[in-house]
Amino acid sequence: MQFADRLNNIETSAIRELFKLLGKPGIISFAGGFPDSALFDxxxxxxxxxxxxxxxxxxxxxxxxxxxxxxxxxxxxxxxxxxxxxxxxxxxxxxxxxxxxxxxxxxxxxxxxxxxxxxxxxxxxxxxxxxxxxxxxxxxxxxxxxxxxxxxxxxxxxxxxxxxxxxxxxxxxxxxxxxxxxxxxxxxxxxxxxxxxxxxxxxxxxxxxxxxxxxxxxxxxxxxxxxxxxxxxxxxxxxxxxxxxxxxxxxxxxxxxxxxxxxxxxxxxxxxxxxxxxxxxxxxxxxxMPATLAHVRAVYAERARTMGEALRRELGDAIAFTPPRGGLFMWLRLTGAGGKVTDGSLLAQRALEEGVALVPGAPFFCAQPDKATLRLSFATADGEQIRAGVARLGQAI
Amino acid sequence: MQFADRLNNIETSAIRELFKLLGKPGIISFAGGFPDSALFDxxxxxxxxxxxxxxxxxxxxxxxxxxxxxxxxxxxxxxxxxxxxxxxxxxxxxxxxxxxxxxxxxxxxxxxxxxxxxxxxxxxxxxxxxxxxxxxxxxxxxxxxxxxxxxxxxxxxxxxxxxxxxxxxxxxxxxxxxxxxxxxxxxxxxxxxxxxxxxxxxxxxxxxxxxxxxxxxxxxxxxxxxxxxxxxxxxxxxxxxxxxxxxxxxxxxxxxxxxxxxxxxxxxxxxxxxxxxxxxxxxxxxxxMPATLAHVRAVYAERARTMGEALRRELGDAIAFTPPRGGLFMWLRLTGAGGKVTDGSLLAQRALEEGVALVPGAPFFCAQPDKATLRLSFATADGEQIRAGVARLGQAI
The missing domain is CATH 3.40.640.10 (Type I PLP-dependent aspartate aminotransferase-like (Major domain))
Incomplete structure (x- = not known):
């Protein structure tokens, strides 16, 4: 079948690779971009x-x-x-x-x-x-x-x-x-x-x-x-x-x-x-709506705080990040301090082997990707999972 | 604002004209393409x-x-x-x-x-x-x-x-x-x-x-x-x-x-x-679903039969059509018999003045429109409205 020329403009393997990460059993996932369905009203x-x-x-x-x-x-x-x-x-x-x-x-x-x-x-x-x-x-x-x-x-x-x-x-x-x-x-x-x-x-x-x-x-x-x-x-x-x-x-x-x-x-x-x-x-x-918003804000704020603290504790100067003031995402940059890994894809791969999923940052750039970046979502894991997942990430790094 | 070139490929005034017909009060409408919401389960x-x-x-x-x-x-x-x-x-x-x-x-x-x-x-x-x-x-x-x-x-x-x-x-x-x-x-x-x-x-x-x-x-x-x-x-x-x-x-x-x-x-x-x-x-x-389907089939069949009979009675040899065996639509062709109108747009205009809405067939052709055609839907009007609407159409023709 001959498809339209416009399909040649896009490359979806990066997305498919991301989503493949999500399905493995026993994995703690920081890879998704979903809100927490447990919070739905x-x-x-x-x-x-x-x-x-x-x-x-x-x-x-x-x-x-x-x-x-x-x-x-x-x-x-x-x-x-x-x-x-x-x-x-x-x-x-x-x-x-x-x-x-x-x-x-x-x-x-x-x-x-x-x-x-x-x-x-x-x-x-x-x-x-x-x-x-x-x-x-x-x-x-x-x-x-x-x-x-x-x-x-x-x-x-x-x-x-x-x-x-x-x-x-x-x-x-x-x-x-x-x-x-x-x-x-x-x-x-x-x-x-x-x-x-x-x-x-x-x-x-x-x-x-x-x-x-x-x-x-x-x-x-x-x-x-x-x-x-x-x-x-x-x-x-x-x-x-x-x-x-x-x-x-x-x-x-x-x-x-x-x-x-x-x-x-x-x-x-x-x-x-x-x-x-x-x-x-x-x-x-x-x-x-106001009560719903207040509730999800409070839950995500607590999870973001928990993740931020765990990241500083477990990964120290191997990463740099700005603590988010809202939303669902934490954006990390690998500093290479102490000779640690600076390739986000490589770290995501190793993290998966340790049982935690996160996504490398490079595919989010339309050009000149910063390969030292990673995206973590704190939205769907609870405090205990966040601490355990970040500890696994600490092992991976 | 400069829009994409692809917007030059289409002409939506015909559609807009059709939809303008639908809103006038007191109109009996055969113009829509909707199922009857009274039949929804x-x-x-x-x-x-x-x-x-x-x-x-x-x-x-x-x-x-x-x-x-x-x-x-x-x-x-x-x-x-x-x-x-x-x-x-x-x-x-x-x-x-x-x-x-x-x-x-x-x-x-x-x-x-x-x-x-x-x-x-x-x-x-x-x-x-x-x-x-x-x-x-x-x-x-x-x-x-x-x-x-x-x-x-x-x-x-x-x-x-x-x-x-x-x-x-x-x-x-x-x-x-x-x-x-x-x-x-x-x-x-x-x-x-x-x-x-x-x-x-x-x-x-x-x-x-x-x-x-x-x-x-x-x-x-x-x-x-x-x-x-x-x-x-x-x-x-x-x-x-x-x-x-x-x-x-x-x-x-x-x-x-x-x-x-x-x-x-x-x-x-x-x-x-x-x-x-x-x-x-x-x-x-x-x-x-089976009972829902049986119900809507029976209602639309009756309405189609009523419309077909009314059209033959009121418009006689001024129109030709194949009685539909299903669906929502009746497709008429104006024959011009007895010197009657053969332009679907003109008849739709006159019909609207008589208080019944239907749509000319020409816009449904991508090329070489047959201007003597009209589309009527029998789906949303009941038997009495159908008979009254077709009588108005008879006046218009």
């Missing part, structure tokens, strides 16, 4: 579904508008407004089948083969592949502990004139990094200066640790940077905070882009499951 | 969801495999086997977000810009647009009352060497036509002779009227035509028989194609809602 989802089926059975099970189920669009606009977004009404967002579909629609709507897209190095693996399937040439912008380096980013924008810049400013996957407030403003200002679209992917922003939320999202900040809102697409998701299985994400974007993305979505899947959307709308309307 | 879906959440809450709400939720793949394989498919196991199909996504994945996986695809004239509007977004050049194969004309189809295959041939052999949208058994065999034989992939879109096959099912699907027949199964993709859906809002469809295809389609799906939406999939799996496992 099953009772809340059950009640929400029952209300959707009793109050609006026809709408919950019938075909729906491609742009999304109107009561959910309204709930999402209120949810975002409650977190500080300005001038955000239902018609300023569309519902997507997970935020992965928002990325796919951005690719379908915007990328012609050969167009350039700037992403962080490292960034979300599925974004790299998604954009490449549409023929994008990806450019890697370096990050540090405060997120993307804006000086380098602006030079890359000026040089490459990208179709858009894709960022995960808040607790990004895989870096866990948090873009500083100052750099957030700079990103919006350079968007205006260069007339360049910024895509803010924000699935983790609600998962902050401690009492203080992170700096405002680019969306929220755009109210203070004239003309920047018209150059911003913001992708949100219920996957990390409520349940991935609903596949409910959304995208806030300028009207013209939303219109084209809706048209493309019509031919991608007609619309997102109205049953899942009606359930999500009832859930958001039930008032349970 | 809401109690069965509710029970299925509750079982999914109590028996497998983690799996129902967590991320899942891109290929589909394994218990649903098994239920779907059993469902298809029960309808006569041979050698069909869970691993021979993937779950898609409605069968619309199966079409999208076929486009993404197979079509390079400039590739040719043969479709029926007329065919499903969203398939035309979906394939064109990937750069397909569409070729129109003529149909008659027995479905696609296989003599013409074989000449077109030989001439154009298409990437694939897309057919809705059973109660197609918009034609309602049923491909004869003899022609089904011929299609499979020409697939082998020309080594051409056939895509069988089959959302309506379960909706037959009366006691006798239609001829076997191409999938079922392929067991008797050596080498044809390796050249066949079959798309199924629960949308027309259970509930569109679940967005549960599936695709049976050769392993190599399923593998590439799964890879593409990973970057389209990661996976179909596991909540919807777990609900569908429980529903199929509950044993309620």
């Amino acid at each position: 099953v009772e809340g989802v059950r009640a929400a579904s029952l209300r959707a089926l009793s109050e609006t059975p026809g709408a919950a099970l019938q075909y729906g508008a491609t742009e999304g189920y109107q009561p959910l669009r309204e709930q999402l606009a209120a949810f975002m407004t409650g977190k500080g977004a300005r001038d955000l009404a239902a018609e300023n967002l569309i519902v997507t089948t997970g935020s992965q579909q928002a990325l796919d629609l951005l690719g379908k709507t915007l990328i012609s083969p050969g167009d350039k897209v700037i992403v962080e190095g490292p960034t979300f693996l599925a974004s790299i592949q998604c954009f490449r399937l549409y023929g994008a040439e990806l450019i890697s912008a370096p990050i540090d502990g405060d997120g993307v380096r804006t000086d380098a980013l602006e030079r890359l924008i000026a040089e490459h004139r990208p179709k858009f810049v894709y960022l995960i400013p808040t607790f990004g996957n895989p870096s866990g990094a948090l873009l500083s407030l100052e750099r957030r403003r700079q990103v919006l200002e350079m968007a205006v200066r260069h007339e360049t679209l910024i895509v803010e992917d924000d699935p983790y922003g609600d998962l902050y640790f401690g009492a203080d939320p992170p700096p405002p999202s680019l969306l929220n900040l755009s109210a203070g940077v004239p003309a920047s809102r018209a150059l911003l697409a913001h992708c949100g998701s219920l996957s990390k905070v409520l349940a991935p299985g609903l596949r409910v994400g959304w995208m806030v974007a300028p009207a013209e882009l939303l219109d084209k993305a809706s048209m493309c979505k019509q031919f991608s899947d007609a619309h997102t499951s109205t049953y899942a959307q009606a359930t999500a709308a009832q859930y958001l309307g039930s008032g349970r | 809401v109690e069965g879906v509710r029970a299925a969801s509750l079982r999914a959440l109590s028996e497998t809450p983690g799996a129902a709400l967590q991320y899942g495999a891109t290929e589909g939720y394994q218990p649903l793949r098994e239920q779907l394989a059993a469902f298809m086997t029960g309808k006569g498919a041979r050698d069909l196991a869970a691993e021979n199909l993937i779950v898609t977000t409605g069968s619309q996504q199966a079409l999208d994945l076929l486009g993404k996986t197979l079509i390079s810009p400039g590739d040719k695809v043969i479709v029926e004239g007329p065919t499903f509007l969203a398939s035309i647009q979906c394939f064109r977004l990937y750069g397909a050049e569409l070729i129109s194969a003529p149909i008659d009352g027995d479905g696609v004309r296989t003599d013409a189809l074989e000449r077109l295959i030989a001439e154009h060497r298409p990437k694939f041939v897309y057919l809705i052999p059973t109660f197609g949208n918009p034609s309602g036509a049923l491909l004869s058994l003899e022609r089904r065999r011929q299609v499979l034989e020409m697939a082998v002779r020309h080594e051409t992939l056939i895509v069988e879109d089959d959302p309506y096959g379960d909706l037959y009227f009366g006691a006798d099912p239609p001829p076997p699907s191409l999938l079922n027949l392929s067991a008797g035509v050596p080498a044809s199964r390796a050249l066949l993709a079959h798309c199924g859906s629960l949308s027309k028989v259970l509930a569109p809002g679940l967005r549960v469809g599936w695709m049976v295809a050769p392993a190599e194609l399923l593998d590439k389609a799964s890879m593409c799906k990973q970057f389209s939406d990661a996976h179909t809602s596991t909540y919807a999939q777990a609900t569908a799996a429980q529903y199929l496992g509950s044993g309620r």
Whole structure:
């Protein structure tokens, strides 16, 4: 069978290798990117579904508008407004089948083969592949502990004139990094200066640790940077905070882009499951979300603390990392101190032999991979497993 | 904002015009393509969801495999086997977000810009647009009352060497036509002779009227035509028989194609809602489907009979049509008898002024539109509305 040329643009062996790591029995896994299913508010989802089926059975099970189920669009606009977004009404967002579909629609709507897209190095693996399937040439912008380096980013924008810049400013996957407030403003200002679209992917922003939320999202900040809102697409998701299985994400974007993305979505899947959307709308309307968020924040914060302490204790100066202030991920760099291993793939291999799974960082770079990096998720293991797993990692190193 | 070049390939004003017709108050609508939400087995879906959440809450709400939720793949394989498919196991199909996504994945996986695809004239509007977004050049194969004309189809295959041939052999949208058994065999034989992939879109096959099912699907027949199964993709859906809002469809295809389609799906939406999939799996496992199918078949059969009788009574020789043996649609051709109107768009406009909505047939053709055609759905209006609506149509003509 002769497949489409676009399939030549992507290389999925790295992903397959990652996933092969996950299945072995007896393994403690820090390799996944999933939230902990034990934290799902099953009772809340059950009640929400029952209300959707009793109050609006026809709408919950019938075909729906491609742009999304109107009561959910309204709930999402209120949810975002409650977190500080300005001038955000239902018609300023569309519902997507997970935020992965928002990325796919951005690719379908915007990328012609050969167009350039700037992403962080490292960034979300599925974004790299998604954009490449549409023929994008990806450019890697370096990050540090405060997120993307804006000086380098602006030079890359000026040089490459990208179709858009894709960022995960808040607790990004895989870096866990948090873009500083100052750099957030700079990103919006350079968007205006260069007339360049910024895509803010924000699935983790609600998962902050401690009492203080992170700096405002680019969306929220755009109210203070004239003309920047018209150059911003913001992708949100219920996957990390409520349940991935609903596949409910959304995208806030300028009207013209939303219109084209809706048209493309019509031919991608007609619309997102109205049953899942009606359930999500009832859930958001039930008032349970704040308690759910508080609960998952507290659990992930404790696990992140436990992992950080164990890593310092067991691995000492063989690694360097910035303790994450939220999200699901810890990003390590092997220092080579004392002649220890500096190759992340090699360490991941050895760790697996010791009974702990983590993923090497190199595949998360679209170019110039930093091979001394590793991603660990602290989301799905409890404190005891985290300590035992990190001890095994200590053995491996 | 500069959008991707692929958006220049499609023209959606026809669709928008169609949908504008649907919203006016007081209108009797034969214009939609929806099943009747009053027929949904809401109690069965509710029970299925509750079982999914109590028996497998983690799996129902967590991320899942891109290929589909394994218990649903098994239920779907059993469902298809029960309808006569041979050698069909869970691993021979993937779950898609409605069968619309199966079409999208076929486009993404197979079509390079400039590739040719043969479709029926007329065919499903969203398939035309979906394939064109990937750069397909569409070729129109003529149909008659027995479905696609296989003599013409074989000449077109030989001439154009298409990437694939897309057919809705059973109660197609918009034609309602049923491909004869003899022609089904011929299609499979020409697939082998020309080594051409056939895509069988089959959302309506379960909706037959009366006691006798239609001829076997191409999938079922392929067991008797050596080498044809390796050249066949079959798309199924629960949308027309259970509930569109679940967005549960599936695709049976050769392993190599399923593998590439799964890879593409990973970057389209990661996976179909596991909540919807777990609900569908429980529903199929509950044993309620046969009674649900019998009920919807009986209701749609009665509505089709009522509409057919009313059309003959009210419009007489001004129209010609083949009474459908299943599905949701009636396809009319204006004969011009007695000097009456022969332009479907003009009649649709006049009908709307009389208070009945139907859609002109021309937009359903990718080329050489037959402007004397119209599509009516009998699915969502009851007997009284059907008689009243057709009487209004009689006034309009």
